[in-house]
Amino acid sequence: MLAARRELVGSWNAAPEPAAAEALTRLSRPTLVYEISSRVGLFSDNIVVAMLLAPQLVAPFFLTQRVAMIALGQLQEIGNATWAALIELHAQGLTAVFRHRLLHLSSWVTSASIILLVPVLLLNRSFIVLWLGERNYAGPMVTILVCANVWLWAVSSLWGWVVFGAGCIAAWTPYAVAFSAVNITVSLAATWWLGIYGPLLGTTAAFLFVTSWAMPGVLQRLFGVARRDLYAAIARPFAWGAPYAGAMAIAVSTIHPTTWIALAASAGLCVAAGGTCWWFVGLKDADRQVWIAETRSAIAPVF
Structure with a gap:
Protein backbone atom coordinates (compact mmCIF):
# COMPACT_ATOMS: atom_id res chain seq x y z
CA MET A 1 0.00 0.00 0.00
CA LEU A 2 2.82 2.40 0.92
CA ALA A 3 4.68 1.61 -2.30
CA ALA A 4 1.56 2.24 -4.35
CA ARG A 5 1.03 5.53 -2.55
CA ARG A 6 4.61 6.61 -3.26
CA GLU A 7 4.19 5.69 -6.91
CA LEU A 8 0.99 7.72 -7.11
CA VAL A 9 2.61 10.75 -5.47
CA GLY A 10 5.53 10.41 -7.84
CA SER A 11 3.20 10.44 -10.83
CA TRP A 12 1.71 13.70 -9.57
CA ASN A 13 5.13 15.29 -9.36
CA ALA A 14 6.32 13.98 -12.71
CA ALA A 15 6.88 16.53 -15.44
CA PRO A 16 4.33 16.35 -18.28
CA GLU A 17 5.43 15.06 -21.63
CA PRO A 18 6.49 17.95 -23.89
CA ALA A 19 4.12 16.96 -26.67
CA ALA A 20 1.14 16.75 -24.30
CA ALA A 21 2.02 20.06 -22.67
CA GLU A 22 2.34 21.73 -26.06
CA ALA A 23 -1.01 20.34 -27.19
CA LEU A 24 -2.72 21.63 -24.05
CA THR A 25 -1.12 25.03 -24.53
CA ARG A 26 -2.42 25.22 -28.09
CA LEU A 27 -5.93 24.45 -26.86
CA SER A 28 -5.94 26.91 -23.97
CA ARG A 29 -6.34 30.15 -25.92
CA PRO A 30 -9.15 29.06 -28.28
CA THR A 31 -10.89 27.40 -25.34
CA LEU A 32 -10.77 30.65 -23.38
CA VAL A 33 -12.14 32.63 -26.33
CA TYR A 34 -14.88 30.07 -26.87
CA GLU A 35 -15.91 30.05 -23.21
CA ILE A 36 -16.04 33.85 -23.01
CA SER A 37 -18.07 34.08 -26.22
CA SER A 38 -20.48 31.39 -25.03
CA ARG A 39 -21.00 33.03 -21.65
CA VAL A 40 -21.60 36.44 -23.19
CA GLY A 41 -24.26 35.07 -25.49
CA LEU A 42 -25.80 32.91 -22.78
CA PHE A 43 -26.14 35.47 -20.00
CA SER A 44 -26.85 38.62 -21.98
CA ASP A 45 -30.57 38.01 -22.60
CA ASN A 46 -31.79 39.00 -19.13
CA ILE A 47 -29.55 42.06 -19.15
CA VAL A 48 -30.95 43.17 -22.51
CA VAL A 49 -34.53 42.82 -21.27
CA ALA A 50 -33.80 44.77 -18.09
CA MET A 51 -31.83 47.47 -19.90
CA LEU A 52 -34.12 48.11 -22.87
CA LEU A 53 -37.53 47.23 -21.43
CA ALA A 54 -37.98 47.04 -17.66
CA PRO A 55 -36.31 45.10 -14.82
CA GLN A 56 -39.66 43.69 -13.69
CA LEU A 57 -40.02 41.89 -17.03
CA VAL A 58 -36.94 39.76 -16.40
CA ALA A 59 -38.82 37.39 -14.09
CA PRO A 60 -41.59 36.49 -16.61
CA PHE A 61 -39.01 36.27 -19.39
CA PHE A 62 -36.85 33.91 -17.35
CA LEU A 63 -39.66 31.80 -15.87
CA THR A 64 -41.44 31.25 -19.19
CA GLN A 65 -38.29 29.56 -20.48
CA ARG A 66 -37.65 27.31 -17.49
CA VAL A 67 -39.37 24.10 -18.61
CA ALA A 68 -37.84 24.29 -22.07
CA MET A 69 -34.40 24.87 -20.57
CA ILE A 70 -34.83 21.83 -18.33
CA ALA A 71 -35.60 19.84 -21.48
CA LEU A 72 -32.43 21.26 -23.05
CA GLY A 73 -30.36 19.86 -20.21
CA GLN A 74 -31.73 16.39 -20.89
CA LEU A 75 -31.21 16.67 -24.64
CA GLN A 76 -27.62 17.80 -24.22
CA GLU A 77 -26.89 14.67 -22.23
CA ILE A 78 -27.16 12.67 -25.46
CA GLY A 79 -24.03 14.35 -26.79
CA ASN A 80 -22.40 14.31 -23.38
CA ALA A 81 -22.87 10.55 -23.12
CA THR A 82 -21.80 9.63 -26.66
CA TRP A 83 -19.02 11.97 -27.80
CA ALA A 84 -16.20 9.87 -26.33
CA ALA A 85 -17.36 6.74 -28.14
CA LEU A 86 -17.71 8.68 -31.39
CA ILE A 87 -14.19 10.06 -31.09
CA GLU A 88 -12.85 6.59 -30.36
CA LEU A 89 -14.48 5.27 -33.53
CA HIS A 90 -12.87 8.06 -35.51
CA ALA A 91 -9.47 7.49 -33.89
CA GLN A 92 -9.65 3.79 -34.75
CA GLY A 93 -10.22 4.63 -38.40
CA LEU A 94 -13.81 3.34 -38.43
CA THR A 95 -14.91 6.30 -40.49
CA ALA A 96 -18.04 4.78 -41.98
CA VAL A 97 -19.28 3.62 -38.58
CA PHE A 98 -18.48 7.02 -37.09
CA ARG A 99 -20.50 8.83 -39.75
CA HIS A 100 -23.41 6.43 -39.44
CA ARG A 101 -23.54 6.80 -35.65
CA LEU A 102 -23.26 10.59 -35.78
CA LEU A 103 -26.10 10.85 -38.29
CA HIS A 104 -28.18 8.40 -36.27
CA LEU A 105 -27.62 10.41 -33.08
CA SER A 106 -28.42 13.66 -34.88
CA SER A 107 -31.76 12.23 -35.95
CA TRP A 108 -32.35 10.90 -32.45
CA VAL A 109 -31.72 14.33 -30.90
CA THR A 110 -34.35 15.85 -33.18
CA SER A 111 -36.81 13.06 -32.38
CA ALA A 112 -36.25 13.49 -28.65
CA SER A 113 -36.62 17.25 -29.06
CA ILE A 114 -39.98 16.81 -30.75
CA ILE A 115 -41.22 14.45 -28.04
CA LEU A 116 -40.12 16.74 -25.20
CA LEU A 117 -40.78 20.16 -26.69
CA VAL A 118 -44.22 19.73 -28.25
CA PRO A 119 -45.79 19.42 -24.75
CA VAL A 120 -43.85 22.52 -23.68
CA LEU A 121 -45.00 24.40 -26.75
CA LEU A 122 -48.65 23.52 -26.15
CA LEU A 123 -48.84 23.53 -22.35
CA ASN A 124 -46.30 26.09 -21.19
CA ARG A 125 -48.87 28.84 -20.69
CA SER A 126 -51.12 26.55 -18.64
CA PHE A 127 -48.15 25.51 -16.52
CA ILE A 128 -47.02 29.07 -15.83
CA VAL A 129 -50.56 30.22 -15.03
CA LEU A 130 -51.08 27.37 -12.57
CA TRP A 131 -47.64 27.81 -11.06
CA LEU A 132 -47.21 31.57 -10.81
CA GLY A 133 -50.19 33.29 -12.38
CA GLU A 134 -50.93 34.89 -15.73
CA ARG A 135 -48.77 37.96 -15.10
CA ASN A 136 -45.64 35.79 -15.06
CA TYR A 137 -46.23 34.40 -18.55
CA ALA A 138 -44.14 36.27 -21.12
CA GLY A 139 -46.25 35.34 -24.13
CA PRO A 140 -46.51 32.72 -26.88
CA MET A 141 -43.63 34.10 -28.95
CA VAL A 142 -41.24 33.51 -26.06
CA THR A 143 -42.44 29.91 -25.82
CA ILE A 144 -42.19 29.31 -29.56
CA LEU A 145 -38.72 30.81 -29.88
CA VAL A 146 -37.28 29.13 -26.82
CA CYS A 147 -38.51 25.74 -28.06
CA ALA A 148 -36.94 26.36 -31.46
CA ASN A 149 -33.70 27.48 -29.84
CA VAL A 150 -33.60 24.44 -27.56
CA TRP A 151 -33.81 22.13 -30.56
CA LEU A 152 -31.11 24.04 -32.44
CA TRP A 153 -28.98 24.16 -29.30
CA ALA A 154 -29.34 20.43 -28.66
CA VAL A 155 -28.28 19.53 -32.20
CA SER A 156 -25.35 21.95 -32.21
CA SER A 157 -24.26 20.64 -28.79
CA LEU A 158 -24.05 17.10 -30.14
CA TRP A 159 -22.02 18.24 -33.13
CA TRP A 192 -35.89 47.62 -29.06
CA TRP A 193 -38.36 47.16 -31.91
CA LEU A 194 -40.35 44.03 -31.02
CA GLY A 195 -40.28 43.67 -27.27
CA ILE A 196 -39.62 40.93 -24.78
CA TYR A 197 -38.92 38.10 -27.21
CA GLY A 198 -36.14 40.06 -28.93
CA PRO A 199 -33.25 38.31 -27.13
CA LEU A 200 -34.58 34.91 -28.14
CA LEU A 201 -34.91 36.10 -31.71
CA GLY A 202 -31.24 37.07 -31.53
CA THR A 203 -30.32 33.55 -30.48
CA THR A 204 -32.41 32.09 -33.29
CA ALA A 205 -30.75 34.40 -35.81
CA ALA A 206 -27.29 33.39 -34.57
CA PHE A 207 -28.14 29.71 -34.94
CA LEU A 208 -29.58 30.19 -38.42
CA PHE A 209 -26.98 32.58 -39.82
CA VAL A 210 -23.87 31.11 -38.18
CA THR A 211 -24.21 27.67 -36.60
CA SER A 212 -26.55 26.10 -39.16
CA TRP A 213 -23.97 26.35 -41.95
CA ALA A 214 -20.69 26.70 -40.05
CA MET A 215 -20.93 23.61 -37.83
CA PRO A 216 -21.81 21.22 -40.69
CA GLY A 217 -18.95 22.77 -42.64
CA VAL A 218 -16.51 22.10 -39.81
CA LEU A 219 -17.76 18.52 -39.46
CA GLN A 220 -17.41 17.97 -43.19
CA ARG A 221 -13.89 19.38 -43.23
CA LEU A 222 -12.67 17.48 -40.17
CA PHE A 223 -14.55 14.19 -40.40
CA GLY A 224 -15.87 13.98 -43.95
CA VAL A 225 -19.54 14.01 -42.94
CA ALA A 226 -21.48 15.60 -45.80
CA ARG A 227 -23.56 18.67 -45.05
CA ARG A 228 -26.60 17.32 -46.86
CA ASP A 229 -26.50 14.14 -44.78
CA LEU A 230 -26.45 16.14 -41.55
CA TYR A 231 -29.32 18.35 -42.69
CA ALA A 232 -31.31 15.30 -43.80
CA ALA A 233 -30.70 13.56 -40.48
CA ILE A 234 -32.12 16.40 -38.40
CA ALA A 235 -34.97 17.17 -40.81
CA ARG A 236 -36.25 13.62 -41.30
CA PRO A 237 -38.06 13.31 -37.92
CA PHE A 238 -40.28 16.26 -38.79
CA ALA A 239 -42.03 14.03 -41.32
CA TRP A 240 -43.83 12.42 -38.38
CA GLY A 241 -43.23 15.24 -35.90
CA ALA A 242 -45.28 17.88 -37.73
CA PRO A 243 -48.48 15.78 -37.97
CA TYR A 244 -47.98 14.67 -34.38
CA ALA A 245 -47.68 18.28 -33.19
CA GLY A 246 -50.81 19.24 -35.11
CA ALA A 247 -52.81 16.37 -33.67
CA MET A 248 -51.65 17.19 -30.14
CA ALA A 249 -52.56 20.85 -30.61
CA ILE A 250 -56.12 19.82 -31.48
CA ALA A 251 -56.29 17.39 -28.56
CA VAL A 252 -54.96 19.89 -26.02
CA SER A 253 -57.32 22.60 -27.25
CA THR A 254 -60.27 20.35 -26.44
CA ILE A 255 -58.99 19.55 -22.96
CA HIS A 256 -58.17 23.10 -21.80
CA PRO A 257 -56.10 22.02 -18.77
CA THR A 258 -56.93 24.31 -15.86
CA THR A 259 -55.90 22.01 -13.01
CA TRP A 260 -52.66 20.24 -12.19
CA ILE A 261 -54.26 16.85 -12.83
CA ALA A 262 -55.52 17.90 -16.26
CA LEU A 263 -52.15 19.44 -17.06
CA ALA A 264 -50.27 16.29 -16.05
CA ALA A 265 -52.68 14.15 -18.08
CA SER A 266 -52.25 16.39 -21.13
CA ALA A 267 -48.46 16.33 -20.84
CA GLY A 268 -48.47 12.56 -20.41
CA LEU A 269 -50.71 12.17 -23.45
CA CYS A 270 -48.38 14.31 -25.56
CA VAL A 271 -45.23 12.45 -24.50
CA ALA A 272 -46.84 9.03 -24.91
CA ALA A 273 -48.21 9.92 -28.34
CA GLY A 274 -44.85 11.34 -29.40
CA GLY A 275 -42.99 8.26 -28.26
CA THR A 276 -45.47 6.03 -30.07
CA CYS A 277 -45.12 7.99 -33.31
CA TRP A 278 -41.35 7.86 -33.05
CA TRP A 279 -41.32 4.12 -32.37
CA PHE A 280 -43.73 3.02 -35.09
CA VAL A 281 -43.20 5.72 -37.72
CA GLY A 282 -39.83 7.31 -37.06
CA LEU A 283 -37.86 4.08 -36.70
CA LYS A 284 -37.21 1.38 -39.24
CA ASP A 285 -37.61 -2.28 -38.29
CA ALA A 286 -33.85 -2.72 -38.01
CA ASP A 287 -33.59 0.30 -35.71
CA ARG A 288 -36.34 -1.04 -33.48
CA GLN A 289 -34.54 -4.35 -33.18
CA VAL A 290 -31.36 -2.54 -32.18
CA TRP A 291 -33.24 -0.56 -29.53
CA ILE A 292 -34.85 -3.73 -28.16
CA ALA A 293 -31.50 -5.52 -28.01
CA GLU A 294 -29.75 -2.57 -26.36
CA THR A 295 -32.54 -2.19 -23.80
CA ARG A 296 -32.40 -5.87 -22.91
CA SER A 297 -28.64 -5.77 -22.50
CA ALA A 298 -28.91 -2.67 -20.32
CA ILE A 299 -31.51 -4.09 -17.93
CA ALA A 300 -30.17 -7.66 -17.86
CA PRO A 301 -27.61 -6.98 -15.06
CA VAL A 302 -30.38 -5.51 -12.90
CA PHE A 303 -32.37 -8.71 -12.98
Missing part, protein backbone atom coordinates in the same frame (compact mmCIF):
# COMPACT_ATOMS: atom_id res chain seq x y z
CA GLY A 160 -19.90 20.52 -30.99
CA TRP A 161 -18.99 17.73 -28.57
CA VAL A 162 -17.51 15.79 -31.48
CA VAL A 163 -15.44 18.75 -32.66
CA PHE A 164 -14.23 19.67 -29.18
CA GLY A 165 -13.61 16.06 -28.17
CA ALA A 166 -11.30 15.65 -31.14
CA GLY A 167 -9.23 18.59 -29.88
CA CYS A 168 -10.33 20.83 -32.75
CA ILE A 169 -11.94 23.62 -30.76
CA ALA A 170 -9.75 26.14 -32.60
CA ALA A 171 -11.65 25.31 -35.79
CA TRP A 172 -14.87 26.50 -34.15
CA THR A 173 -13.64 29.49 -32.15
CA PRO A 174 -14.05 32.13 -34.92
CA TYR A 175 -17.62 30.99 -35.47
CA ALA A 176 -18.31 31.12 -31.73
CA VAL A 177 -17.25 34.77 -31.73
CA ALA A 178 -19.44 35.42 -34.78
CA PHE A 179 -22.35 33.65 -33.08
CA SER A 180 -22.10 35.92 -30.04
CA ALA A 181 -21.77 39.03 -32.20
CA VAL A 182 -24.88 38.19 -34.24
CA ASN A 183 -26.76 37.15 -31.12
CA ILE A 184 -26.11 40.36 -29.22
CA THR A 185 -26.63 42.66 -32.21
CA VAL A 186 -29.95 41.13 -33.24
CA SER A 187 -31.05 40.83 -29.60
CA LEU A 188 -30.57 44.54 -28.99
CA ALA A 189 -32.29 45.58 -32.21
CA ALA A 190 -35.16 43.10 -31.92
CA THR A 191 -35.81 43.92 -28.27
Whole structure:
Protein backbone atom coordinates (compact mmCIF):
# COMPACT_ATOMS: atom_id res chain seq x y z
CA MET A 1 0.00 0.00 0.00
CA LEU A 2 2.82 2.40 0.92
CA ALA A 3 4.68 1.61 -2.30
CA ALA A 4 1.56 2.24 -4.35
CA ARG A 5 1.03 5.53 -2.55
CA ARG A 6 4.61 6.61 -3.26
CA GLU A 7 4.19 5.69 -6.91
CA LEU A 8 0.99 7.72 -7.11
CA VAL A 9 2.61 10.75 -5.47
CA GLY A 10 5.53 10.41 -7.84
CA SER A 11 3.20 10.44 -10.83
CA TRP A 12 1.71 13.70 -9.57
CA ASN A 13 5.13 15.29 -9.36
CA ALA A 14 6.32 13.98 -12.71
CA ALA A 15 6.88 16.53 -15.44
CA PRO A 16 4.33 16.35 -18.28
CA GLU A 17 5.43 15.06 -21.63
CA PRO A 18 6.49 17.95 -23.89
CA ALA A 19 4.12 16.96 -26.67
CA ALA A 20 1.14 16.75 -24.30
CA ALA A 21 2.02 20.06 -22.67
CA GLU A 22 2.34 21.73 -26.06
CA ALA A 23 -1.01 20.34 -27.19
CA LEU A 24 -2.72 21.63 -24.05
CA THR A 25 -1.12 25.03 -24.53
CA ARG A 26 -2.42 25.22 -28.09
CA LEU A 27 -5.93 24.45 -26.86
CA SER A 28 -5.94 26.91 -23.97
CA ARG A 29 -6.34 30.15 -25.92
CA PRO A 30 -9.15 29.06 -28.28
CA THR A 31 -10.89 27.40 -25.34
CA LEU A 32 -10.77 30.65 -23.38
CA VAL A 33 -12.14 32.63 -26.33
CA TYR A 34 -14.88 30.07 -26.87
CA GLU A 35 -15.91 30.05 -23.21
CA ILE A 36 -16.04 33.85 -23.01
CA SER A 37 -18.07 34.08 -26.22
CA SER A 38 -20.48 31.39 -25.03
CA ARG A 39 -21.00 33.03 -21.65
CA VAL A 40 -21.60 36.44 -23.19
CA GLY A 41 -24.26 35.07 -25.49
CA LEU A 42 -25.80 32.91 -22.78
CA PHE A 43 -26.14 35.47 -20.00
CA SER A 44 -26.85 38.62 -21.98
CA ASP A 45 -30.57 38.01 -22.60
CA ASN A 46 -31.79 39.00 -19.13
CA ILE A 47 -29.55 42.06 -19.15
CA VAL A 48 -30.95 43.17 -22.51
CA VAL A 49 -34.53 42.82 -21.27
CA ALA A 50 -33.80 44.77 -18.09
CA MET A 51 -31.83 47.47 -19.90
CA LEU A 52 -34.12 48.11 -22.87
CA LEU A 53 -37.53 47.23 -21.43
CA ALA A 54 -37.98 47.04 -17.66
CA PRO A 55 -36.31 45.10 -14.82
CA GLN A 56 -39.66 43.69 -13.69
CA LEU A 57 -40.02 41.89 -17.03
CA VAL A 58 -36.94 39.76 -16.40
CA ALA A 59 -38.82 37.39 -14.09
CA PRO A 60 -41.59 36.49 -16.61
CA PHE A 61 -39.01 36.27 -19.39
CA PHE A 62 -36.85 33.91 -17.35
CA LEU A 63 -39.66 31.80 -15.87
CA THR A 64 -41.44 31.25 -19.19
CA GLN A 65 -38.29 29.56 -20.48
CA ARG A 66 -37.65 27.31 -17.49
CA VAL A 67 -39.37 24.10 -18.61
CA ALA A 68 -37.84 24.29 -22.07
CA MET A 69 -34.40 24.87 -20.57
CA ILE A 70 -34.83 21.83 -18.33
CA ALA A 71 -35.60 19.84 -21.48
CA LEU A 72 -32.43 21.26 -23.05
CA GLY A 73 -30.36 19.86 -20.21
CA GLN A 74 -31.73 16.39 -20.89
CA LEU A 75 -31.21 16.67 -24.64
CA GLN A 76 -27.62 17.80 -24.22
CA GLU A 77 -26.89 14.67 -22.23
CA ILE A 78 -27.16 12.67 -25.46
CA GLY A 79 -24.03 14.35 -26.79
CA ASN A 80 -22.40 14.31 -23.38
CA ALA A 81 -22.87 10.55 -23.12
CA THR A 82 -21.80 9.63 -26.66
CA TRP A 83 -19.02 11.97 -27.80
CA ALA A 84 -16.20 9.87 -26.33
CA ALA A 85 -17.36 6.74 -28.14
CA LEU A 86 -17.71 8.68 -31.39
CA ILE A 87 -14.19 10.06 -31.09
CA GLU A 88 -12.85 6.59 -30.36
CA LEU A 89 -14.48 5.27 -33.53
CA HIS A 90 -12.87 8.06 -35.51
CA ALA A 91 -9.47 7.49 -33.89
CA GLN A 92 -9.65 3.79 -34.75
CA GLY A 93 -10.22 4.63 -38.40
CA LEU A 94 -13.81 3.34 -38.43
CA THR A 95 -14.91 6.30 -40.49
CA ALA A 96 -18.04 4.78 -41.98
CA VAL A 97 -19.28 3.62 -38.58
CA PHE A 98 -18.48 7.02 -37.09
CA ARG A 99 -20.50 8.83 -39.75
CA HIS A 100 -23.41 6.43 -39.44
CA ARG A 101 -23.54 6.80 -35.65
CA LEU A 102 -23.26 10.59 -35.78
CA LEU A 103 -26.10 10.85 -38.29
CA HIS A 104 -28.18 8.40 -36.27
CA LEU A 105 -27.62 10.41 -33.08
CA SER A 106 -28.42 13.66 -34.88
CA SER A 107 -31.76 12.23 -35.95
CA TRP A 108 -32.35 10.90 -32.45
CA VAL A 109 -31.72 14.33 -30.90
CA THR A 110 -34.35 15.85 -33.18
CA SER A 111 -36.81 13.06 -32.38
CA ALA A 112 -36.25 13.49 -28.65
CA SER A 113 -36.62 17.25 -29.06
CA ILE A 114 -39.98 16.81 -30.75
CA ILE A 115 -41.22 14.45 -28.04
CA LEU A 116 -40.12 16.74 -25.20
CA LEU A 117 -40.78 20.16 -26.69
CA VAL A 118 -44.22 19.73 -28.25
CA PRO A 119 -45.79 19.42 -24.75
CA VAL A 120 -43.85 22.52 -23.68
CA LEU A 121 -45.00 24.40 -26.75
CA LEU A 122 -48.65 23.52 -26.15
CA LEU A 123 -48.84 23.53 -22.35
CA ASN A 124 -46.30 26.09 -21.19
CA ARG A 125 -48.87 28.84 -20.69
CA SER A 126 -51.12 26.55 -18.64
CA PHE A 127 -48.15 25.51 -16.52
CA ILE A 128 -47.02 29.07 -15.83
CA VAL A 129 -50.56 30.22 -15.03
CA LEU A 130 -51.08 27.37 -12.57
CA TRP A 131 -47.64 27.81 -11.06
CA LEU A 132 -47.21 31.57 -10.81
CA GLY A 133 -50.19 33.29 -12.38
CA GLU A 134 -50.93 34.89 -15.73
CA ARG A 135 -48.77 37.96 -15.10
CA ASN A 136 -45.64 35.79 -15.06
CA TYR A 137 -46.23 34.40 -18.55
CA ALA A 138 -44.14 36.27 -21.12
CA GLY A 139 -46.25 35.34 -24.13
CA PRO A 140 -46.51 32.72 -26.88
CA MET A 141 -43.63 34.10 -28.95
CA VAL A 142 -41.24 33.51 -26.06
CA THR A 143 -42.44 29.91 -25.82
CA ILE A 144 -42.19 29.31 -29.56
CA LEU A 145 -38.72 30.81 -29.88
CA VAL A 146 -37.28 29.13 -26.82
CA CYS A 147 -38.51 25.74 -28.06
CA ALA A 148 -36.94 26.36 -31.46
CA ASN A 149 -33.70 27.48 -29.84
CA VAL A 150 -33.60 24.44 -27.56
CA TRP A 151 -33.81 22.13 -30.56
CA LEU A 152 -31.11 24.04 -32.44
CA TRP A 153 -28.98 24.16 -29.30
CA ALA A 154 -29.34 20.43 -28.66
CA VAL A 155 -28.28 19.53 -32.20
CA SER A 156 -25.35 21.95 -32.21
CA SER A 157 -24.26 20.64 -28.79
CA LEU A 158 -24.05 17.10 -30.14
CA TRP A 159 -22.02 18.24 -33.13
CA GLY A 160 -19.90 20.52 -30.99
CA TRP A 161 -18.99 17.73 -28.57
CA VAL A 162 -17.51 15.79 -31.48
CA VAL A 163 -15.44 18.75 -32.66
CA PHE A 164 -14.23 19.67 -29.18
CA GLY A 165 -13.61 16.06 -28.17
CA ALA A 166 -11.30 15.65 -31.14
CA GLY A 167 -9.23 18.59 -29.88
CA CYS A 168 -10.33 20.83 -32.75
CA ILE A 169 -11.94 23.62 -30.76
CA ALA A 170 -9.75 26.14 -32.60
CA ALA A 171 -11.65 25.31 -35.79
CA TRP A 172 -14.87 26.50 -34.15
CA THR A 173 -13.64 29.49 -32.15
CA PRO A 174 -14.05 32.13 -34.92
CA TYR A 175 -17.62 30.99 -35.47
CA ALA A 176 -18.31 31.12 -31.73
CA VAL A 177 -17.25 34.77 -31.73
CA ALA A 178 -19.44 35.42 -34.78
CA PHE A 179 -22.35 33.65 -33.08
CA SER A 180 -22.10 35.92 -30.04
CA ALA A 181 -21.77 39.03 -32.20
CA VAL A 182 -24.88 38.19 -34.24
CA ASN A 183 -26.76 37.15 -31.12
CA ILE A 184 -26.11 40.36 -29.22
CA THR A 185 -26.63 42.66 -32.21
CA VAL A 186 -29.95 41.13 -33.24
CA SER A 187 -31.05 40.83 -29.60
CA LEU A 188 -30.57 44.54 -28.99
CA ALA A 189 -32.29 45.58 -32.21
CA ALA A 190 -35.16 43.10 -31.92
CA THR A 191 -35.81 43.92 -28.27
CA TRP A 192 -35.89 47.62 -29.06
CA TRP A 193 -38.36 47.16 -31.91
CA LEU A 194 -40.35 44.03 -31.02
CA GLY A 195 -40.28 43.67 -27.27
CA ILE A 196 -39.62 40.93 -24.78
CA TYR A 197 -38.92 38.10 -27.21
CA GLY A 198 -36.14 40.06 -28.93
CA PRO A 199 -33.25 38.31 -27.13
CA LEU A 200 -34.58 34.91 -28.14
CA LEU A 201 -34.91 36.10 -31.71
CA GLY A 202 -31.24 37.07 -31.53
CA THR A 203 -30.32 33.55 -30.48
CA THR A 204 -32.41 32.09 -33.29
CA ALA A 205 -30.75 34.40 -35.81
CA ALA A 206 -27.29 33.39 -34.57
CA PHE A 207 -28.14 29.71 -34.94
CA LEU A 208 -29.58 30.19 -38.42
CA PHE A 209 -26.98 32.58 -39.82
CA VAL A 210 -23.87 31.11 -38.18
CA THR A 211 -24.21 27.67 -36.60
CA SER A 212 -26.55 26.10 -39.16
CA TRP A 213 -23.97 26.35 -41.95
CA ALA A 214 -20.69 26.70 -40.05
CA MET A 215 -20.93 23.61 -37.83
CA PRO A 216 -21.81 21.22 -40.69
CA GLY A 217 -18.95 22.77 -42.64
CA VAL A 218 -16.51 22.10 -39.81
CA LEU A 219 -17.76 18.52 -39.46
CA GLN A 220 -17.41 17.97 -43.19
CA ARG A 221 -13.89 19.38 -43.23
CA LEU A 222 -12.67 17.48 -40.17
CA PHE A 223 -14.55 14.19 -40.40
CA GLY A 224 -15.87 13.98 -43.95
CA VAL A 225 -19.54 14.01 -42.94
CA ALA A 226 -21.48 15.60 -45.80
CA ARG A 227 -23.56 18.67 -45.05
CA ARG A 228 -26.60 17.32 -46.86
CA ASP A 229 -26.50 14.14 -44.78
CA LEU A 230 -26.45 16.14 -41.55
CA TYR A 231 -29.32 18.35 -42.69
CA ALA A 232 -31.31 15.30 -43.80
CA ALA A 233 -30.70 13.56 -40.48
CA ILE A 234 -32.12 16.40 -38.40
CA ALA A 235 -34.97 17.17 -40.81
CA ARG A 236 -36.25 13.62 -41.30
CA PRO A 237 -38.06 13.31 -37.92
CA PHE A 238 -40.28 16.26 -38.79
CA ALA A 239 -42.03 14.03 -41.32
CA TRP A 240 -43.83 12.42 -38.38
CA GLY A 241 -43.23 15.24 -35.90
CA ALA A 242 -45.28 17.88 -37.73
CA PRO A 243 -48.48 15.78 -37.97
CA TYR A 244 -47.98 14.67 -34.38
CA ALA A 245 -47.68 18.28 -33.19
CA GLY A 246 -50.81 19.24 -35.11
CA ALA A 247 -52.81 16.37 -33.67
CA MET A 248 -51.65 17.19 -30.14
CA ALA A 249 -52.56 20.85 -30.61
CA ILE A 250 -56.12 19.82 -31.48
CA ALA A 251 -56.29 17.39 -28.56
CA VAL A 252 -54.96 19.89 -26.02
CA SER A 253 -57.32 22.60 -27.25
CA THR A 254 -60.27 20.35 -26.44
CA ILE A 255 -58.99 19.55 -22.96
CA HIS A 256 -58.17 23.10 -21.80
CA PRO A 257 -56.10 22.02 -18.77
CA THR A 258 -56.93 24.31 -15.86
CA THR A 259 -55.90 22.01 -13.01
CA TRP A 260 -52.66 20.24 -12.19
CA ILE A 261 -54.26 16.85 -12.83
CA ALA A 262 -55.52 17.90 -16.26
CA LEU A 263 -52.15 19.44 -17.06
CA ALA A 264 -50.27 16.29 -16.05
CA ALA A 265 -52.68 14.15 -18.08
CA SER A 266 -52.25 16.39 -21.13
CA ALA A 267 -48.46 16.33 -20.84
CA GLY A 268 -48.47 12.56 -20.41
CA LEU A 269 -50.71 12.17 -23.45
CA CYS A 270 -48.38 14.31 -25.56
CA VAL A 271 -45.23 12.45 -24.50
CA ALA A 272 -46.84 9.03 -24.91
CA ALA A 273 -48.21 9.92 -28.34
CA GLY A 274 -44.85 11.34 -29.40
CA GLY A 275 -42.99 8.26 -28.26
CA THR A 276 -45.47 6.03 -30.07
CA CYS A 277 -45.12 7.99 -33.31
CA TRP A 278 -41.35 7.86 -33.05
CA TRP A 279 -41.32 4.12 -32.37
CA PHE A 280 -43.73 3.02 -35.09
CA VAL A 281 -43.20 5.72 -37.72
CA GLY A 282 -39.83 7.31 -37.06
CA LEU A 283 -37.86 4.08 -36.70
CA LYS A 284 -37.21 1.38 -39.24
CA ASP A 285 -37.61 -2.28 -38.29
CA ALA A 286 -33.85 -2.72 -38.01
CA ASP A 287 -33.59 0.30 -35.71
CA ARG A 288 -36.34 -1.04 -33.48
CA GLN A 289 -34.54 -4.35 -33.18
CA VAL A 290 -31.36 -2.54 -32.18
CA TRP A 291 -33.24 -0.56 -29.53
CA ILE A 292 -34.85 -3.73 -28.16
CA ALA A 293 -31.50 -5.52 -28.01
CA GLU A 294 -29.75 -2.57 -26.36
CA THR A 295 -32.54 -2.19 -23.80
CA ARG A 296 -32.40 -5.87 -22.91
CA SER A 297 -28.64 -5.77 -22.50
CA ALA A 298 -28.91 -2.67 -20.32
CA ILE A 299 -31.51 -4.09 -17.93
CA ALA A 300 -30.17 -7.66 -17.86
CA PRO A 301 -27.61 -6.98 -15.06
CA VAL A 302 -30.38 -5.51 -12.90
CA PHE A 303 -32.37 -8.71 -12.98
